[in-house]
Amino acid sequence: EAIGQLKESYEKRRDWESLVRIRQRAAKLMDEADRLFEYVEIAQLATQRLRKPDICIELWQSVLEEDPDNHEALESLSQLYERARDWEPLAKVLDKRVEQIADENELKQALQKLGMIYADKIGDDEGAVRAFQRLLTLDPDDRRAQEQLKRRYVSLKAWDELESFYASTEKWDELIRTLEREAEGKDTTDEERTELLFRAAKLWIEQKDKPERAARAYEKILSKDENNLDAALALSPIYEEAGDARKLVSVYEVRLKHAQEPTERVHLLRESGLLYEEKLRKPKEAFDAFLEAFKTDPTQEIIREDVARLAEATNGWDEGIAAYREAIEGATDPDVATDLRLQLGRLLAQVEKIDEAIEQYRAVYDARGDNLEAIEALETLYRQTEKYRELLDIYERRMELEEDPEVRRQLAYGRASLWESELANANNAIDAYQRILDEWGDDESDAYAALDRLYEAEERWADLASTLERRIDLGPESTEELAALKFRLANVAADHLTEAERALELYREVLMLVPEHDGARQRLESFLDTEGLGTHAATILEPIYEMQGQWQPLIRALEVLAAGAGDPP
Template identity: 30%
Template sequence: MAMDDLRAALQANANDTRTFQTHLEPILREGTRELFDEFLDTVLSAVASDEAVANLMRAADFKAKSVAGPISDYVTYRIGRVFLDRIRNEDMAEMFFRRLPPDSELAASLHLFYVEFFLKKENWRKLEQLFQQEAQAQGVADPASESKRRAARLAQEKGNEERALAYWQALRKEVPDDHEATEELLLLYKKTGKWHQVAEMLRLKAESLPVSAAREQIALYEELIPIYRDHLKMEAKAAAAYQAILKLQPDNEGAFRELCSQFAQSGRWPDLVKLLKGQVEATSDPRKAYGLHKEIAVIMEERFSNAMEAMRSYESMLEIAPDDLQVIRKLKTLYEQRRDWGKYVDVARRELSFLQGSERSTKLRKLAKLALDNVREAEVGVGLWKEVRAEDPEDREAFDSLMSLYERSKDFEGVAGLLEERIGQVFAEEQKQLLERLATIYATRVQDMDQAADTWNRLLELDAENFRAKAELKKILVRAKDLDAIDGFFRKHGNPGDHTRTLEAMAKEEEEPILKVQMLFRLAALYGEAGGKDDKARAALEEVLSVDAQNVEAAQKLVELYPRLECWEPLVSVQELLLAEKQDMPRQERLELLLSKARIHEHRLDQIQEAFFTYVSAYQIDYTRSEVHSEMERLADASNNWETYISVLEQTLDLMEDERDKAPYLLRIAEILEAKLDNVESATEYYNRVLAIDETSLVAVAALGRIYRRGEQWDRYREILERQLILESAPEERQQILLQLGEVCQHRLQDADGAIRAYGMLIAEFPGLPKAYEHLCDVLHREQRFGELLDALESRLAALQPRGTELADLLVDIGMLHFSVHEDVDVAVGRYVEALQVDPEHARAVMLLEELIGNDRVQLRIARALQPVYELREDRARLCDSLEIELKWTEARQDRIDLLSRLRVLYLEADNAQAAFLTVRRLLLLLSDDASLRQQFEDLAGQLDGWSAVVELYQELVELIGSMDYRHEVMRAAAGIYHLNLGDRETAKTLY
């Protein structure tokens, strides 16, 4: 309904902005695009005038600025679209579009608009910025380069070649290896006729390619050549391109021929020659090289008149075609012109190969004479004259010419050769002269001493007494140091003395070690042959060692020589040398040598340390030799080298395959570590290794026990004792082991159970062993395990059957335990009584019985048991107490009379009148008729002033007395006591 009103109002007045804004306000507040689109469609359909629409849009824009939120941007966008689509005013539309946030969806939808807009404006900078923003939004790695690429493409699409060139150039500047930019620039340069740029790009592209891309490079240079030649008229550049092709592909015939033609046409002969030489170096085809050299030779002769260079080319041609007669004659002419006779002779000799017969012989002799006269190199003439002699060996001119050439060139070997030939052709006397001359030449000129010596020997065969021959031969042999030859010489031409002196002099001067040693050996041998010269032989052999300290041969000879001279220290030194250097010495021989050395150290030089270590080496060779082992151990003790000895035994263990064989060695190592080195820790390790091999080794077990006990390692010591029990069968040993095991468990480990088990086993095996019971009982008592203690004591009693005090003590202990464990007072008292029967003086039994005497159940038994003790002790007080107790439990009248009678005596003896008085009173109750007893009672009463008690008793007795007369007598006595003693006359009167 509101939209209809708006439509009607605008149709009536298209410029009614008030109504327009009135309807717009609630829509903007609502903020939905749908409402605004409906509103705008209504407005556009109602208003026909573009001017009016423009005014209304401005009013809408003004109103929208007062509203915050996304609707404001949407209104701006729609107003811009109205200006663009309805009013066709792109500039006004762009004014609204530019106000949109760049990162909004609305702005993004305007990309094509802006591309066309900036194109129409030819604003390429804005276009580039637009493309760059889009690339950034898309996450392109290089947005700047991508924007230039799109701008270049667009410029090409729109036919703007200059702009496209500018962008492609900029892109290639930023990314030089961009393929698209390069290709597009080439097309544009060619299209626009910019050949310099085309050529430069092609050149740079070719130069940038790797060596492996030769084919592509050649194609680029081939493309460059017509550009340089036809478009740029740069012949030199074209030539350079051809040269580049040849450098890449030397056998490119087309490029080569084009370049040759170009150089020839332009008269660049030096360049052409250089080109031809380059092809010579590049080609491997001999025929092609031959033609190239020929071209060079022609150019050098015809263009430069350079015979030297031409000769070089002809020489190269001759190397390729050695039988080319035309080239040979051409070179012969050139060499003759230049008077180069050496080369002339060389090619002339080649020409001789084409000749035969006399013609060849004539030209050969002529050439030989030319060489003799004109060629400085004597070997050239020598070769030719040799050929002449080959055709005629008797040719005297050839012989003389050769001798002249040899002497001129100082070729004394050649001279010697000719002399050798001559010697074979003459008689003996002349041979002597020629041999002497020949020997001198060999010695002084040729410096071939072997040949010289041989020649002097040949002369001596002809003339055995020739002094010079002997002297010179001796010098040569001495100088040559040919010892075998010297020996032969002196045996044939000299004597032993001269031989010895010569060798002495040679050895003295000789500096080369090997030769010096050889000479000294021969000297030693000569001294030995002479006899009686052991000292000199020794000196020679020792000098050998001074030169070559590791010489085994000298050492062996000295080993044989030194004992004869009693040189013991040097003997040891050479023995050591032999042992060190003679690696191939048989095992047994090495062993015997070491044993000999060891004995010398000990018995000759008193070197105990050295002797020990030598025995070590011998033992390492054969550890099975018991005498070697024993000697090594003996000296280990003497030299205090136990650690080394152990190390050697350890090495021996590695040689044994059977583990059982190792046990004795391990045991011995352990014993030494313990006893000699006091290294208990290591000894323990080795004893354990023994047990790992032989778990029944009592020696190892005992040793470990000894170590653990000494080290107070009680847990381990217990384990060892337990192990010993398993292994040991001897009763005496088992007894000691069990005692030790119990002691360790009890006192060291505080393991009462372990101690009890040990002592229990000890008792089981040795029931008659008192100390076993003692230890067991001690543990049980300490642990307050009284039940078990009681059992143990009972077992001890039964097994040991002790006597005297020991028995009494045991009985008391058993009684105490019965009382404390079972609360069995009867058994306890029985054991105490038994103890007193064994030992009446047993204090503990007495004390314990006295403690229990208050127990009614056993009171009588205790009292009777204690009475003999008290009697023995003459302890009347305690005896009386015990009798009183017995009296308490005695009912028989006579027994009571006996007890009371005994008590009366004891009390009287003890001067205890009060107790005696009371005891007599109790007797009178039983023996009321006994007048003497009554008299004793009254006597005691008089002492104690106990008359009241007397009269009370009398009054009580009256009722008991059967005899009337005695009753009257008692009554009278009572009355008299009241009267006389108590002063009670009334009672006395009554009684009377």
């Protein structure tokens, strides 16, 4: 009752502020169902009569506490906040209002207003984005909303959203320009700059198919961060496709700083080496790359070939040899150590460090007595250095290992020749050639020829005669060869074995084979004056002279025959 009287009193006196306060007190005592209606009336009264924004705002807020979606309260508050330039509360109210607006044009205006308040008055880019995004769902062609949305995305550094926005219009050039411009901004951090340039480069490739423009972006990244692995990886295929060896090598160097796996390091080092060697014509740099690859993995044959090739081109033998020695020392696999020693031996031999080469091959031979490469290399080097005793050992070992009969045969001849020539041991040489005949048979004419030579040099006439007889029995291929063998046998018989009669008969056989054989004829003539042999010699010579029309020699032969006619038989 007291409140009612006060209300009447204040209303008559037009004391609106007091009336508002007393009605507020009264409203709090009302039932919940009536309270909202009373709050609305109080707020309306204050708005119409008081003209005091703070009180009006407070009253309309009370309405919203009872009814958060009250349309009249939201409408009134939006006007009050706008007049008071209180932007944040205004934005909150407008956020609720736009959910209630049914008219599309009115809604677009409200969203435009809300977006601009967030953007220009509050600086809340996220709020602005929400407003302009919704506006564009209503009107995709709203250019002002488009521009505002792009700006807000940039301000928020919402690059994924910005790209999605441009994707709808495929304005890739504009997006790339935006990203590149932001990358060069004075307030842009190095990390942000790198991200923006990566995005721009990706767009150049995927949307514009211009890898050369992407390369510029990646190069800008490397200009600030020279060890950026992602940029180097991205540039590699671009430079490969463009055939730009100089730049490709530079990004390989960046990648090598990060590469930990030996396989990757070897690949990059070898590719760098090939570029230096074949494209850039820088053999020293190529050699350094190949050598580093070898140190990383000395097991790869192709890397060893690279090192050997460039060591020769750059005179880098000492470095290469040192690397091999280090690799051998560090090798835990015996097979790997063997391969490395063989290759090192080849390098040392190539630079004429023969004793050191022998040392490497000998180490292999001592560990692996069946290693043919080491054996063959030692054979060459021992012969070159005149280490014939060691060479003889190699021949023996090779013959033990060799399964090919023809190769074994050649080795046997080599061994025999070594005894004969270099070691000058006739007896061992004879034994070696005889072993050839024992194993490969009588067809080995070279062995027989060597035995002939050795027996004659050693004056082993009986052995020489036996050898000649065996060769005659085997049947030489030509009449001339047979005649030559018989002639030699006749000479041995006549000069060294005191078998003159046999010699005369052999000379006769020679002349039967080759009537014009001057040697046999002359030897027979030397016997014409020999007592007991002259008649035999003349008997052989007579038909020869007669056939050849040699009358003077014939007369002499006849005289010998006549003189010997009275000799006792």
